[in-house]
Amino acid sequence: MNLKQETLQKIEEVIPRYPEKRSAVLPILHLVQEDQGYISPEATEWIAGKLELKPINVWELVTFYPMLRDKPVGKKVVRVCRTLSCALQGSYRTCETLREALNCQPDDHSPDGEFTVEFAECLASCHAAPVVMVNDDLYERVDDNRARQLAGEIRNGKAGPAETA
Amino acid sequence: MAAKERRIILKNIDRPGYGNDIDSYLEHGGYEMLKRALQRKPEELRDEVKASGVRGRGGAGFPAGMKWSFLDFKSGKPIYLVCNADESEPGTFKDRQIIHKDPHQLIEGMLISAYAITAKLAFIYIRGEFPEGAGILERAIEEARGANFLGANILGSDFSCEIYVHRGAGAYICGEETGLIESIEGKRPYPRIKPPYFPAALGLYMCPTIVNNVETLCNVKHIVEMGGEAYAKIGRPGNTGTRIWCVSGHVRKPGYYEFEGGALTLGELIYDVCGGLHPDRKLKAVIPGGSSMKILRADERFRGKDREGNEYDLGLEDLVLDFDGIALSGSLSGSGGIMVMDDSTDMVEALANVSSFYAHESCGQCTPCREGSLWLKKILERMARGQARLEDVDLLKSVADQIPGRTICAFGEATAWPVQSYVSKFRDEFIAKAEQQAAGRTGGNGRSAEQVRLV
Numbered sequence: 001m002n003l004k005q006e007t008l009q010k011i012e013e014v015i016p017r018y019p020e021k022r023s024a025v026l027p028i029l030h031l032v033q034e035d036q037g038y039i040s041p042e043a044t045e046w047i048a049g050k051l052e053l054k055p056i057n058v059w060e061l062v063t064f065y066p067m068l069r070d071k072p073v074g075k076k077v078v079r080v081c082r083t084l085s086c087a088l089q090g091s092y093r094t095c096e097t098l099r100e101a102l103n104c105q106p107d108d109h110s111p112d113g114e115f116t117v118e119f120a121e122c123l124a125s126c127h128a129a130p131v132v133m134v135n136d137d138l139y140e141r142v143d144d145n146r147a148r149q150l151a152g153e154i155r156n157g158k159a160g161p162a163e164t165a
Numbered sequence: 166m167a168a169k170e171r172r173i174i175l176k177n178i179d180r181p182g183y184g185n186d187i188d189s190y191l192e193h194g195g196y197e198m199l200k201r202a203l204q205r206k207p208e209e210l211r212d213e214v215k216a217s218g219v220r221g222r223g224g225a226g227f228p229a230g231m232k233w234s235f236l237d238f239k240s241g242k243p244i245y246l247v248c249n250a251d252e253s254e255p256g257t258f259k260d261r262q263i264i265h266k267d268p269h270q271l272i273e274g275m276l277i278s279a280y281a282i283t284a285k286l287a288f289i290y291i292r293g294e295f296p297e298g299a300g301i302l303e304r305a306i307e308e309a310r311g312a313n314f315l316g317a318n319i320l321g322s323d324f325s326c327e328i329y330v331h332r333g334a335g336a337y338i339c340g341e342e343t344g345l346i347e348s349i350e351g352k353r354p355y356p357r358i359k360p361p362y363f364p365a366a367l368g369l370y371m372c373p374t375i376v377n378n379v380e381t382l383c384n385v386k387h388i389v390e391m392g393g394e395a396y397a398k399i400g401r402p403g404n405t406g407t408r409i410w411c412v413s414g415h416v417r418k419p420g421y422y423e424f425e426g427g428a429l430t431l432g433e434l435i436y437d438v439c440g441g442l443h444p445d446r447k448l449k450a451v452i453p454g455g456s457s458m459k460i461l462r463a464d465e466r467f468r469g470k471d472r473e474g475n476e477y478d479l480g481l482e483d484l485v486l487d488f489d490g491i492a493l494s495g496s497l498s499g500s501g502g503i504m505v506m507d508d509s510t511d512m513v514e515a516l517a518n519v520s521s522f523y524a525h526e527s528c529g530q531c532t533p534c535r536e537g538s539l540w541l542k543k544i545l546e547r548m549a550r551g552q553a554r555l556e557d558v559d560l561l562k563s564v565a566d567q568i569p570g571r572t573i574c575a576f577g578e579a580t581a582w583p584v585q586s587y588v589s590k591f592r593d594e595f596i597a598k599a600e601q602q603a604a605g606r607t608g609g610n611g612r613s614a615e616q617v618r619l620v
């Protein structure tokens with residue numbers, strides 16, 4: 001486990017916020033994933049040790065929460081909302097276009113490890129459908145044309161800073 | 166023309182030049198109500214909230230003052246306040262606007278609420294997909310701390326309070342208040358069985374806890390400003406204050422609009438406020454309160470007797486927009502998420518889309534919900550993709566009917582209601598699909614897999 005100094009410091013800050021230590025597990029999982037890209041078995045044990053929990057108490061969260069990952073993903077994670085309001089405005093097409101343009105298979109990253117394109121459930125901006133997130137950034141009204149353009153921006157680094165899930 | 170918007174919660178949102186920093190907020194009278202509240206006794210503030218009649222904006226519409234009155238003040242345990250900023254009900258997007266564009270309004274509302282219920286520690290549970298919103302709230306909290314609106318001995322009073330932001334990680338069930346509490350405790354967000362685990366008695370860390378939605382807590386600030394009785398005069402009795410309606414789907418001007426309770430009808434909202442449908446399109450259906458709620462068909466009639474015993478006979482467009490007005494349709498206004506569908510929508514696909522959401526989000530504790538939601542999705546996707554059978558309509562109904570009332574939390578209803586309502590109201594369309602596809606399999610004209618758009 002080679003966590004950055006900054007991550008370790010944030011972890012120390014977050015624990016005393018809660019009346020019970022165990023509550024810090026989700027914030028710490030976010031911090032570790034931000035640092036490492038995913039949650040490894042080693043990270044799970046480390047977090048468990050830190051909070052005096054059993055590793056299963058940490059792992060059961062990794063397997064439950066869709067945003068926590070147990071394996072590496074692309075450097076840029078593209079999440080396309082597939083829920084009704086977005087689907088009505090063509091988000092399935094948007095997703096397909098992004099997948100093709102970024103050379104991704106469903107639920108997998110591109111062979112070069114750069115990109116992951118996946119579906120997400122309602123991202124709470126339904127009036128501006130279809131909605132897409134690139135890492136932490138929200139993109140609205142991403143119709144098929146905009147999707148082509150956005151794929152270009154993702155490729156040349158203009159869209160979506162580092163993943164901080 | 167429909168009534169004009171009355172922006173109370175959204176007053177400063179999207180106003181040119183209004184930023185989400187504390188200076189903008191202070192320039193517009195920010196934190197004055199906190200100062201005023203601290204001069205009063207907590208129980209007086211609770212009485213104001215009760216007198217206001219404000220109903221929760223998170224989904225169930227339970228009166229906030231009454232919920233607060235269930236708090237166990239005698240337990241000797243700490244009391245917690247939790248703001249539900251999970252905003253995950255499909256079709257709902259109002260809390261995001263408040264968080265991004267006016268975070269201090271929420272923080273002031275929370276501080277007043279915390280003081281009123283004597284909570285010294287409060288959490289904002291924000292969905293994981295709002296990383297930017299979480300950052301905005303963290304910054305706003307630091308700004309408020311810098312001005313001593315938050316932290317120890319707020320503005321020189323005896324009241325101390327901390328607010329922390331707690332991020333979820335993409336699970337819808339964390340919006341259910343007891344699942345949310347488990348999530349803050351660091352466990353899988355499995356909803357708790359009620360009774361006995363009503364949060365007001367046995368909530369976070371088994372202590373008395375109030376969970377309120379973002380919009381509800383913002384309202385508390387305005388209740389203090391106006392006084393409970395004056396607030397209660399806005400809107401209709403039982404539907405006091407304003408509500409933010411989130412309109413999405415097939416209208417020309419989707420967006421968020423704030424109106425006094427009962428100020429306009431659903432028809433006026435769709436045609437006058439949202440610019441109506443796209444050219445040459447007709448209204449087909451509306452989901453009035455987030456995708457969990459029963460769907461309404463454009464041409465159905467709603468008949469019955471209201472609470473005063475008056476008979477009514479209404480069409481979809483006549484429904485008055487507030488909790489009680491929408492309830493006359495047999496559906497609910499839930500989280501205020503209004504999803505509009507025009508006549509280009511394939512109802513089998515739309516339901517397959519919605520059911521896929523519930524299958525993905527069931528926490529898995531209760532067998533009827535876990536298994537039922539998956540079967541509904543499987544059957545519907547099969548139907549959408551060209552393998553519909555005539556008996557599917559009854560099969561769907563039979564599976565859906567076995568879920569509600571047999572589960573730990575209301576997600577069971579949320580899974581069943583769409584299926585029950587689509588299948589009964591659009592039965593012909595489900596049957597026609599099966600017939601067409603049967604014909605297609607023997608050489609007729611089914612909808613091909615490439616034409617499927619919503620699943």
Ligand SMILES: Cc1cc2nc3c(=O)[nH]c(=O)nc-3n(C[C@H](O)[C@H](O)[C@H](O)COP(=O)(O)O)c2cc1C
Binds near residue numbers: 250376
């Ligand atoms: C499955 C499910 C999901 C929910 N999701 C949310 C949500 O995202 N946001 C919310 O405020 N309330 C949500 N609720 C309602 C909460 O359980 C709770 O009633 C609400 O936060 C109380 O706040 P209020 O009284 O201010 O409305 C959900 C309920 C259920 C059953």
Ligand code: SF4
Binds near residue numbers: 532534
């Ligand atoms: S009804 Fe569904 S979501 Fe709710 S507790 Fe049971 S399995 Fe979980």
Ligand code: FES
Binds near residue numbers: 081083086122124126
């Ligand atoms: S349905 Fe896509 S953001 Fe809500």
